[in-house]
Amino acid sequence: xxxxNTGALGIIFPNSYDSLVPELVNVRLMASIPFxxxxxxxxxxxxxxxxxxxxxxSVMVNNNYHSLMDHLDSGREWxxxxxxxxxxxxxxxxEKTSKPYTGRVGALAxxxxxxxDQKEKYVVMTDTNVVVNFDFxxxxxxxxxxxxxxxxxYNEQKLPDALIxxxxxxxxxxxxxxxxxxxxxxxxxxxxxxxxxNFSLNxxxxxxxxxxxxxxTAFVRGQEYFERDVLLPHLNKLNVQAYKYDGYVARIxxxxxxxxxxxxxxxxxxxxxxxxxSPIYTKIRDDNPTRxxxxxxxxxxxxxxxxxxxxxxxxxxxxxxxxxxKGAKVRNCVLMxxxxxxxxxxxxxxxxxxxxxITSGKEMKGTDTFPVYISKFQTV
Amino acid sequence: MAKEMIAMLLAGGQGSRLYALxxxxxxxxxxxxxxxxxxDFPLSNCVNSGIDTVGILTQYQPLVLNEYIGxxxxxxxxxxxxxxxxxxxxxxxxxxxxxxxxxxAIYQNISFIERYDPQYVIILSGDQICKQDYSEFLKxxxxxxxxxxxxxxxxxxxxxxxxxxxxxxxxxxxTEFQEKPKNPKSNLASMGIYIFNWDILKKYLEEDExxxxxxxxxxxxxxxxLLRDNRKMYAxxxxxxxxxxxxxxxxxxANMEVLDPEHSGINLFDEDWKIYSRxxxxxxxxxxxxxxxxxxxxxxxxxxxxxVKHSILFAGVKVExxxxxxxxxxxxxxxxxxxxxxxxxxxxxxxTIGENAVVGAMPxxxxxxxxxxxxxxxxxxxxxxxxxxxxxKNVEGGEEQW
Numbered sequence: 001x002x003x004x005n006t007g008a009l010g011i012i013f014p015n016s017y018d019s020l021v022p023e024l025v026n027v028r029l030m031a032s033i034p035f036x037x038x039x040x041x042x043x044x045x046x047x048x049x050x051x052x053x054x055x056x057x058s059v060m061v062n063n064n065y066h067s068l069m070d071h072l073d074s075g076r077e078w079x080x081x082x083x084x085x086x087x088x089x090x091x092x093x094x095e096k097t098s099k100p101y102t103g104r105v106g107a108l109a110x111x112x113x114x115x116x117d118q119k120e121k122y123v124v125m126t127d128t129n130v131v132v133n134f135d136f137x138x139x140x141x142x143x144x145x146x147x148x149x150x151x152x153x154y155n156e157q158k159l160p161d162a163l164i165x166x167x168x169x170x171x172x173x174x175x176x177x178x179x180x181x182x183x184x185x186x187x188x189x190x191x192x193x194x195x196x197x198n199f200s201l202n203x204x205x206x207x208x209x210x211x212x213x214x215x216x217t218a219f220v221r222g223q224e225y226f227e228r229d230v231l232l233p234h235l236n237k238l239n240v241q242a243y244k245y246d247g248y249v250a251r252i253x254x255x256x257x258x259x260x261x262x263x264x265x266x267x268x269x270x271x272x273x274x275x276x277x278s279p280i281y282t283k284i285r286d287d288n289p290t291r292x293x294x295x296x297x298x299x300x301x302x303x304x305x306x307x308x309x310x311x312x313x314x315x316x317x318x319x320x321x322x323x324x325x326k327g328a329k330v331r332n333c334v335l336m337x338x339x340x341x342x343x344x345x346x347x348x349x350x351x352x353x354x355x356x357x358i359t360s361g362k363e364m365k366g367t368d369t370f371p372v373y374i375s376k377f378q379t380v
Numbered sequence: 381m382a383k384e385m386i387a388m389l390l391a392g393g394q395g396s397r398l399y400a401l402x403x404x405x406x407x408x409x410x411x412x413x414x415x416x417x418x419x420d421f422p423l424s425n426c427v428n429s430g431i432d433t434v435g436i437l438t439q440y441q442p443l444v445l446n447e448y449i450g451x452x453x454x455x456x457x458x459x460x461x462x463x464x465x466x467x468x469x470x471x472x473x474x475x476x477x478x479x480x481x482x483x484x485a486i487y488q489n490i491s492f493i494e495r496y497d498p499q500y501v502i503i504l505s506g507d508q509i510c511k512q513d514y515s516e517f518l519k520x521x522x523x524x525x526x527x528x529x530x531x532x533x534x535x536x537x538x539x540x541x542x543x544x545x546x547x548x549x550x551x552x553x554x555t556e557f558q559e560k561p562k563n564p565k566s567n568l569a570s571m572g573i574y575i576f577n578w579d580i581l582k583k584y585l586e587e588d589e590x591x592x593x594x595x596x597x598x599x600x601x602x603x604x605x606l607l608r609d610n611r612k613m614y615a616x617x618x619x620x621x622x623x624x625x626x627x628x629x630x631x632x633x634a635n636m637e638v639l640d641p642e643h644s645g646i647n648l649f650d651e652d653w654k655i656y657s658r659x660x661x662x663x664x665x666x667x668x669x670x671x672x673x674x675x676x677x678x679x680x681x682x683x684x685x686x687x688v689k690h691s692i693l694f695a696g697v698k699v700e701x702x703x704x705x706x707x708x709x710x711x712x713x714x715x716x717x718x719x720x721x722x723x724x725x726x727x728x729x730x731x732t733i734g735e736n737a738v739v740g741a742m743p744x745x746x747x748x749x750x751x752x753x754x755x756x757x758x759x760x761x762x763x764x765x766x767x768x769x770x771x772x773k774n775v776e777g778g779e780e781q782w
Contacts, residue, residue, distance in 0.1 A: 037664030
C-alpha cells in the first residue's frame, strides 16, 4: 500500500467560521486559535487524522494564515513529514483574477489537479471550529458499509444562541439535517429551530473521484458552497448518509462560547471525555515545568508548562508562559500564552490574548455572560 | 566536511549508587527536574554551544536511553552531516569487547571521530547537572594554545579530598594531578569535562590501548601520561551551577535546588539557554478545588487533588484527595492514592502508592535519609516505608520496610 496510504486523504478548511470570532481572528484564523491551555484548534483534527492513518493532509488556508504556518511548520509534531503524502498547505493561487475563496468549492477547484494525482480512494473534509477527538476510521467504515456517496457527521445538540441570534450576513452558513433511516433527506441552512437538532459537524467522507466530478461541475456553474450548492439540491440523486457522533464536542461559535468551552474543561469529566482517546499533539515550546512559588494559591485551574505563579488563581485556564505576580488575584479567566498579571492586579472574567500585560494594581472585570477580551500585546 | 569540534558523551555508567532508580536504565536516562532526563543537560549544552555532532557511548541498560535519544530531533540534533549517534560496543573483525574504561570507550570509536575530521574533541559526562557554554571553554583552550584542557570547579578545601584535583600555576597551566588525595595541594576539582586536540587524544588513546597494565581511564591513565610528557595542559575555571548526581541524596538535593533558583543558581527558566527534552505530549496539568500546591514544580498531565508542598512532580502524576506530598520528587506516571503521606523521598516512574501508605519521613536529628521507590513498584494500602529504605520490590498492604 505504499502509494495508497490507507485509503483516505484529509482536507482541512482552517478559515471556516472566522467571522464568528472577529476578536480572536484579528491576527490569526480559526485553526490557530489557542485552546485548552496548550493547543490550537487545528491540533485536534490533525491529531485525530494521523491517529487514523490519514497522513496526506491538505490545509486550504485563505487569509491571515501566518500564525498557522508558524504553528504547523513542517508538520513534524503530528508525524506528517512523509515521503508519500504528509502535510500540504495550499494558499490561494495568486493570479490577477484570483481572490480568496468564499466557499469550499472555490478552494477545492484550485487543487483539482492535485486531487487527480492522489492515490487515496476517499477524502475526509473538516473545519476547525469544532473540537473533537474524532475516530475517522469508524466514520470511513460506516461510509463504506452504507454504500453512501457522501457521509456527513453530526451530533445531537441545541443550536447555539450565538448562531441564532447573530442575524448578520457574515456569520457563515451552518447546517442541520433531516434524517430518515440514516439517509439525509433535507439539509437546512441557518435554521433557527429550538430543541435538540441534528447539527452537522461539517465532517464529510466522499470518494475522491466523485468529489472531483462534483466540484468540476459546480465550479463551472460559478457555485461556491459545497453544502448549499452541491449537496442540498441533489439530495434525491446523491445518497447522503448521516453519521451520528456521540463523543465530546466543543463548538466555537462566538467569543462567549470560546470562553465557556475552555472553562468546561475544568470539569474532570469533560477533560477526560475530550482527551482520553488518542493523544493530541501540538507544537513543542520546550518550556520548563510550571513553578508555584511560596504564597501561591490555586484552586480549580488548568495550567500549561512555563508558568510562574505567585498569586491567587481560581477557576481559570492558563496557557504557556503565563506569569501571575504576588498579590495578584485571578478569577474565571482564560489567559493566553505569555500573559502577565502584575502584583496586586485583580482580574475576573477576562480573556487575554497572547502577551497581554495587566499592570500592577489594575482592576479589570467582565461578567459571567460577557467576558472581556483584551487583544494581543496590549498593556492595561 | 571537517567539524571544528565534536562531542563524545560518556553515558555507559551503571550508576550503581542510584540502585533502585537504575535497575532498568542507565544513569544518564534518570529523570530530573520535572520533565528532563540527566542527559538533556549535556545535549542541550552542546546544541546551545554550537556543537552539532555528538557521539553517545552507551553500555549499561541502553534501551530506555536509545529510545529517548531516537533521531535526536528534540535537541535539534537530527542533521544531514553529524547529529547525534548512539555508540554501543560493537563487534570487529578482530573480535569484540565491552568498553573497558572511559578511554577505551573513546578508543573503540576512533573511526567514528575520524569521519568528521575534527580539530578538537570535547569529552562530556552523562551524570552531571550543569549549564555550561562549551564554546567559551573552547575559546579558552585556543587562547592558551593548549593541547588538553579540563573544566574545573573551585570546591571548599575541606571537601577537596573527595575529588580529582588539578594543581595549576598562575597562568592556569596544570602541573600536577591528584586523585582524591589526603593532603590536597589545590581546590580545583575536575568536572570530568575535557577538550583535547584530536591528534593528541588519538596518540594517547593508541598508546594507552597498547599498555596491558592500563585501566584505560582518563583520570587514572590518560591525564597522568599527558603530565609525564609535559604536554600543554590547562585548567578552565567554571563558576556556574554544577552537580554530580551520582547518589540518591545528591540527586534529591539537586531536584530541590531547582525549586529555589534564586539561591541555588540552577535556573531552568532561562530563555537564552533552554534545556530541551522529549515531550510527554500530555494536556496541561490540573489543580482541583480543595487542593493545596505550594512552592512546587508541576508539569503536563498532572492531576492534583491533594496537598503538594516543596516538591517536583513529573508528567502525568496523580495525587488523590487527602494525599500529602512534601519535599519529594515524584517521577512520571506515578499515582499517590488518597490519604498517603509521601515525604523527603524519590518515587520513580509509574509507581503506585496505596491508600494511607506512608513513604519516607522529614529529617529528624539523627535521620535524614531519602527513601527511594524503584520504577513500576506498587506500595500497598497502609504500608510504611522508612526514610532509609530502597524499595525495588512490591510492598504488600500493611507491611513495613525500613
